[in-house]
Amino acid sequence: MPDSPLVQYLLRLGDDRLVLGHRTSEWCGHGPILEEDIALANIALDLIGEANLLLKLAAQLEGADRTEDSLAYLRDAIDYRNALMVELPKGDFGFTIVRHFFFAVFSLLQMEALQKSTNADLAGIAAKAVKESRYHVRHSAQWVVTLGDGTAESHDRAQRAVDDLWRYTGELFLADDIDREAASQGFGVDPSTLASAWSAQVNDILMRATLTTPNVSYMQRGGRDGKHTEHLGHMLSEMQIVARSHPGASW
Amino acid sequence: MVARAPLTRHDVFEILNGVMDPEVPVISVVELGIVRDVELSGADIVVTITPTYSGCPAMREIETEIRGALQAQGFTSVEIRTVYAPAWTTDWISAEARAKLEAYGIAPPGPAVRDELVSIGRRPSTVRCPYCKSTHTDRQSEFGSTACKSIWVCRDCRQPFEEFKAI
Numbered sequence: 001m002p003d004s005p006l007v008q009y010l011l012r013l014g015d016d017r018l019v020l021g022h023r024t025s026e027w028c029g030h031g032p033i034l035e036e037d038i039a040l041a042n043i044a045l046d047l048i049g050e051a052n053l054l055l056k057l058a059a060q061l062e063g064a065d066r067t068e069d070s071l072a073y074l075r076d077a078i079d080y081r082n083a084l085m086v087e088l089p090k091g092d093f094g095f096t097i098v099r100h101f102f103f104a105v106f107s108l109l110q111m112e113a114l115q116k117s118t119n120a121d122l123a124g125i126a127a128k129a130v131k132e133s134r135y136h137v138r139h140s141a142q143w144v145v146t147l148g149d150g151t152a153e154s155h156d157r158a159q160r161a162v163d164d165l166w167r168y169t170g171e172l173f174l175a176d177d178i179d180r181e182a183a184s185q186g187f188g189v190d191p192s193t194l195a196s197a198w199s200a201q202v203n204d205i206l207m208r209a210t211l212t213t214p215n216v217s218y219m220q221r222g223g224r225d226g227k228h229t230e231h232l233g234h235m236l237s238e239m240q241i242v243a244r245s246h247p248g249a250s251w
Numbered sequence: 252m253v254a255r256a257p258l259t260r261h262d263v264f265e266i267l268n269g270v271m272d273p274e275v276p277v278i279s280v281v282e283l284g285i286v287r288d289v290e291l292s293g294a295d296i297v298v299t300i301t302p303t304y305s306g307c308p309a310m311r312e313i314e315t316e317i318r319g320a321l322q323a324q325g326f327t328s329v330e331i332r333t334v335y336a337p338a339w340t341t342d343w344i345s346a347e348a349r350a351k352l353e354a355y356g357i358a359p360p361g362p363a364v365r366d367e368l369v370s371i372g373r374r375p376s377t378v379r380c381p382y383c384k385s386t387h388t389d390r391q392s393e394f395g396s397t398a399c400k401s402i403w404v405c406r407d408c409r410q411p412f413e414e415f416k417a418i
Binding site: 038042046047050053121123127129131132138 | 308334335337339
């Protein structure tokens with residue numbers, strides 16, 4: 001059932017992690033220090049691993065002829081269901097860290113709640129992802145404090161990243177019919193219920209980092225409906241080119 | 252060909268205990284807790300495994316090695332099933348395997364953290380240097396050469412080393 005709320009919900013979960021995982025993998029070989037290069041590659045691996053499990057489950061439940069690979073490599077941007085925040089170009093290290101922090105806190109809250117999913121497979125995936133997300137939150141939060149409370153330049157860049165990203169945070173907590181269905185059927189969580197816990201944790205770290213929480217009321221949206229920024233198509237063209245140029249190739 | 256008694260479940264675990272983790276070749280996939288169950292039915296066998304990390308790139312190789320080890324013992328039909336629940340934890344690593352890790356130069360994991368809150372900032376080190384056994388150690392990075400390890404340095408013997416992360 002391609003349009004079942006559960007399949008649609010899993011695509012959102014999987015696409016957030018696949019797209020952010022790919023963006024993060026762009027740092028491989030370009031990290032500011034060796035340890036950070038390795039850390040970002042590891043985080044990318046965790047995210048892509050989680051995406052792999054989520055999209056595999058979506059493909060199985062869909063019951064069509066698709067697999068986790070065809071979902072990742074053969075869908076166009078308009079069929080992707082990730083939030084806009086994760087598709088933005090990787091930016092500088094400050095932007096990457098602040099985005100990771102915003103997403104990791106959200107992901108940890110989401111996965112903690114999904115451990116109680118009525119879908120046993122999703123609950124199992126969530127229980128694994130919670131452990132990984134804890135590391136991601138700790139890693140990125142420490143860096144946010146280090147950069148924010150660091151030199152004048154690192155502070156400015158971190159603050160700019162916070163300001164640039166803030167208007168993309170609202171979409172993470174927007175609930176539509178699929179989310180409400182997910183919550184009422186019990187397989188998912190209504191993201192709007194995670195907003196206050198997210199704000200509390202994020203504000204606490206931003207304060208410790210001497211960074212200012214922006215006062216922005218307008219929030220960007222559209223990713224959950226397939227309305228993306230121009231950046232996603234460019235990213236997919238790179239991510240998908242081998243699979244699309246050599247259909248069915250294996251090695 | 253000499254007829255032999257059919258292998259038992261216990262025998263199969265013994266065989267799998269000879270399959271080493273490709274990244275940490277001193278402990279087996281059984282000691283690591285990756286092998287969750289074995290079901291036998293004549294020459295057919297089903298091995299249930301669970302991944303350490305969602306994106307662990309060694310899982311495919313581990314599957315291939317498990318299959319190969321069992322086929323070498325005459326099992327023609329080997330099915331490998333992957334389960335995600337209960338989620339793998341380093342608490343499943345036996346005391347014996349922890350000693351092997353330390354002897355190999357990898358600090359074994361402490362108890363897995365179960366608290367809901369994420370603590371931030373410097374925490375007192377409880378990680379013991381596998382070389383000189385000092386606990387005067389510093390974490391350099393949460394992330395090491397594989398998803399399951401972090402990087403440390405010993406402030407007494409000055410040796411960098413890896414720790415198996417507790418999850």
